[in-house]
Amino acid sequence: MTPTMNDQEKSVLQKFLDENVLFLGPDPEIMGNHKLAAETPEEAHALSVFNDADQMNLVRHKLQTACNESFDMVEQMGAAPGAKWGDLISGVWTAAGDLALSSAGGVLLFSVLTQHPVKFILKYWVKEPTVGVRPGDIFLHNDARYGNIHNTDQSLILPVFHEGKLVCFTGAMVHEGENGATEPGGMPSKAESPFDEGLKMPPIKVGENYTFRKDIMTFLQNSVREPKLQLEGMKSKLYAAMRMESRIKEAIAEYGIDAVRATLRRTLTSTADEVRRRLRDWPDGTIRQNVFPDGTLRENVLLRLRLEMTKRDGELILDFRGSAPEFTNRANNTILASCKGMLAQEFLTFVWPDLPRNQAVFEAMTVLTDENSSLNCSVNAPNAQSMMTFFPSFTITQLAVPKLLYSSTFKATDVVSGWYNMIVTFIYGGITQHQELVGNLCADLNGMGGGARATRDGEHSIAPIFAPMADIGEQELIEEEVPIMKIVPNRVMRDNQGFGKFRGGHGYQQIATVKDTAAWGFMTCSIGSKFPSTHGIFGGYGAGTFPLCKVKGVNIFDEMKDRRELLRFSIEEIMNEQPFKNATYTTHHMGMQLEWAKTGELYMLTQGTGGGYGDVLDRAPAMVADDYRDGLVSKRTVEQVYHVVIDEATHAADLEATKAARAAERAKRKRLGKPYAEFVKQWETALPPAHLPFYGSWKDPRVIHRGSPTDTCPSDAIVGVMMPDPKDVRIAKLEALLAERGR
Numbered sequence: 184m185t186p187t188m189n190d191q192e193k194s195v196l197q198k199f200l201d202e203n204v205l206f207l208g209p210d211p212e213i214m215g216n217h218k219l220a221a222e223t224p225e226e227a228h229a230l231s232v233f234n235d236a237d238q239m240n241l242v243r244h245k246l247q248t249a250c251n252e253s254f255d256m257v258e259q260m261g262a263a264p265g266a267k268w269g270d271l272i273s274g275v276w277t278a279a280g281d282l283a284l285s286s287a288g289g290v291l292l293f294s295v296l297t298q299h300p301v302k303f304i305l306k307y308w309v310k311e312p313t314v315g316v317r318p319g320d321i322f323l324h325n326d327a328r329y330g331n332i333h334n335t336d337q338s339l340i341l342p343v344f345h346e347g348k349l350v351c352f353t354g355a356m357v358h359e360g361e362n363g364a365t366e367p368g369g370m371p372s373k374a375e376s377p378f379d380e381g382l383k384m385p386p387i388k389v390g391e392n393y394t395f396r397k398d399i400m401t402f403l404q405n406s407v408r409e410p411k412l413q414l415e416g417m418k419s420k421l422y423a424a425m426r427m428e429s430r431i432k433e434a435i436a437e438y439g440i441d442a443v444r445a446t447l448r449r450t451l452t453s454t455a456d457e458v459r460r461r462l463r464d465w466p467d468g469t470i471r472q473n474v475f476p477d478g479t480l481r482e483n484v485l486l487r488l489r490l491e492m493t494k495r496d497g498e499l500i501l502d503f504r505g506s507a508p509e510f511t512n513r514a515n516n517t518i519l520a521s522c523k524g525m526l527a528q529e530f531l532t533f534v535w536p537d538l539p540r541n542q543a544v545f546e547a548m549t550v551l552t553d554e555n556s557s558l559n560c561s562v563n564a565p566n567a568q569s570m571m572t573f574f575p576s577f578t579i580t581q582l583a584v585p586k587l588l589y590s591s592t593f594k595a596t597d598v599v600s601g602w603y604n605m606i607v608t609f610i611y612g613g614i615t616q617h618q619e620l621v622g623n624l625c626a627d628l629n630g631m632g633g634g635a636r637a638t639r640d641g642e643h644s645i646a647p648i649f650a651p652m653a654d655i656g657e658q659e660l661i662e663e664e665v666p667i668m669k670i671v672p673n674r675v676m677r678d679n680q681g682f683g684k685f686r687g688g689h690g691y692q693q694i695a696t697v698k699d700t701a702a703w704g705f706m707t708c709s710i711g712s713k714f715p716s717t718h719g720i721f722g723g724y725g726a727g728t729f730p731l732c733k734v735k736g737v738n739i740f741d742e743m744k745d746r747r748e749l750l751r752f753s754i755e756e757i758m759n760e761q762p763f764k765n766a767t768y769t770t771h772h773m774g775m776q777l778e779w780a781k782t783g784e785l786y787m788l789t790q791g792t793g794g795g796y797g798d799v800l801d802r803a804p805a806m807v808a809d810d811y812r813d814g815l816v817s818k819r820t821v822e823q824v825y826h827v828v829i830d831e832a833t834h835a836a837d838l839e840a841t842k843a844a845r846a847a848e849r850a851k852r853k854r855l856g857k858p859y860a861e862f863v864k865q866w867e868t869a870l871p872p873a874h875l876p877f878y879g880s881w882k883d884p885r886v887i888h889r890g891s892p893t894d895t896c897p898s899d900a901i902v903g904v905m906m907p908d909p910k911d912v913r914i915a916k917l918e919a920l921l922a923e924r925g926r
Contacts, residue, residue, distance in 0.1 A: 713728060
């Protein structure tokens with residue numbers, strides 16, 4: 184017979200357990216909840232005495248200006264490329280931990296992420312006698328498992344008090360880059376566990392009385408490749424947080440403490456109410472959409488991300504169940520909270536950009552995923568390259584939303600096609616021309632091609648999907664700091680457009696080399712070189728696919744010393760014409776781990792395009808002719824994609840000949856067309872092809888494939904995938920080849 188405990192014994196046991204927690208790991212209760220905290224008694228009182236809309240608007244503008252001002256401070260003072268080019272936000276959280284206001288620009292997906300570490304501080308440190316939360320305390324955090332994108336981002340949080348009571352928090356988040364990971368630059372695609380991903384800081388107190396503790400600062404600097412970057416990054420965020428604290432205290436002095444509390448709370452609830460009101464304007468229904476990431480950054484595989492998006496009254500349900508499983512030793516997994524942040528970015532930037540930048544924009548939405556999937560990975564799975572799955576999760580949502588938004592009577596923006604979604608840039612590490620050890624990334628990722636809109640073409644290399652106002656930097660300034668030289672820094676590539684009635688914006692080429700360094704390595708971290716990473720809508724074409732291209736075994740500075748005519752200004756020309764005779768010309772998928780480069784060797788990347796909108800045969804011939812004259816499309820594309828005839832003498836469209844060519848193409852379409860049921864019968868298969876390394880559900884979302892038609896697991900009990908080392912795979916192939924030849 185099992186003995187039972189009385190209430191006193193249970194109380195003693197519970198007290199012992201509470202006082203002897205082995206490890207405060209990520210809190211599932213905090214991490215799984217993106218909703219607003221319940222209204223506090225202080226907020227309820229404040230709303231009862233301060234509820235004048237005009238006065239509240241004045242306070243809100245004052246606080247919003249403080250956020251924007253502090254954003255500018257970090258951008259001007261920060262040392263990291265991410266700080267200099269706008270990959271950051273600053274914000275104000277309520278005393279309950281909800282992000283109520285953030286800077287107008289920057290990485291807005293932080294707005295649905297940053298409440299998690301603040302709520303961890305409130306839950307675990309306020310009453311903890313060895314930590315506590317007091318005026319002037321400084322908290323730092325970077326571990327995505329406690330609420331962030333990936334470990335290269337660092338958040339600094341400062342509590343704000345008034346007359347001894349906690350009023351709110353201020354702080355800033357920056358993509359700092361270097362964090363001591365197994366590869367330089369902060370985003371190690373080679374990471375096979377969280378312990379390869381560098382600094383793993385839960386929310387930790389790093390200073391008191393507005394001053395950093397020297398011992399902790401020394402520890403952090405000793406843990407990364409760029410100690411001065413760590414110091415300067417922390418200082419810039421601290422001073423920005425202190426400036427916001429000062430502005431908040433000014434607002435309290437002018438309007439009263441109740442005014443600030445009421446404004447922060449009302450900003451959140453009003454945003455949530457407005458989102459629900461706008462959702463009710465959308466038609467009820469369910470949209471289904473798929474995207475297919477084509478790699479883990481270490482091998483070419485095909486992952487399925489599956490979305491069933493249901494709009495019901497004032498609620499939006501995003502059901503990703505049936506998507507690819509997690510990879511237990513690959514860095515392309517996503518923490519669910521990170522995924523939610525990226526999904527919120529779609530609504531903050533592309534659907535309702537007029538709404539305040541806060542977490543309440545996602546209040547009316549529910550996200551459903553399978554546990555241990557690539558979009559909701561376990562805490563033991565690496566996630567340094569979570570962008571390889573949560574960027575496509577953004578895209579799948581962006582492709583589905585127009586099918587509901589199109590019928591809405593209110594639109595805050597145009598209906599837009601799929602934006603280009605990959606970070607095509609160079610991550611680097613090595614010794615600079617100034618003999619400094621560095622590791623970070625170039626800001627070229629901020630120039631993604633814009634999606635076509637319902638009324639006009641997409642913009643060329645305009646902005647990244649994660650930041651509405653960011654910059655790509657000045658190449659001359661970059662060359663002063665690091666030994667990277669861009670032979671071609673930013674030039675659009677011909678035919679790199681999502682074709683359609685309105686075309687997507689082109690991405691640009693980057694042709695880079697190095698000089699004046701004893702050791703320098705490049706990395707790249709993008710998918711979409713085998714299978715398009717984004718698509719068009721309503722008949723528009725998706726992005727093209729481009730690999731990483733390399734010219735090795737050559738020093739172009741020596742080759743061109745007296746022969747400048749060898750230089751080519753596009754990847755297409757260099758790879759096709761091969762002007763350097765003794766060099767090796769190779770291509771590689773865009774997931775390249777750190778590779779040491781020699782002086783004068785070329786590494787070449789291309790940003791992709793935004794998706795097209797509408798049928799290519801509906802594009803105005805004059806617009807096609809303009810693109811042809813501008814060098815954006817080839818004659819082959821003009822004739823075989825758009826079916827436009829160009830007069831070579833004038834480079835104008837021949838309207839009569841074009842009309843005939845398009846009529847012929849429409850007749851061809853009719854001849855090739857099939858009834859839908861017949862098409863499906865011929866197209867669908869019961870299982871994935873045996874030769875295809877496919878991950879995710881095929882027909883039944885409850886059955887997850889793990890790389891082959893026969894290796895499956897149920898979606899409610901996913902078994903993570905362990906991938907072999909690519910070097911071992913290569914060695915096995917070579918050994919098999921030798922065995923075949925009898926050696």
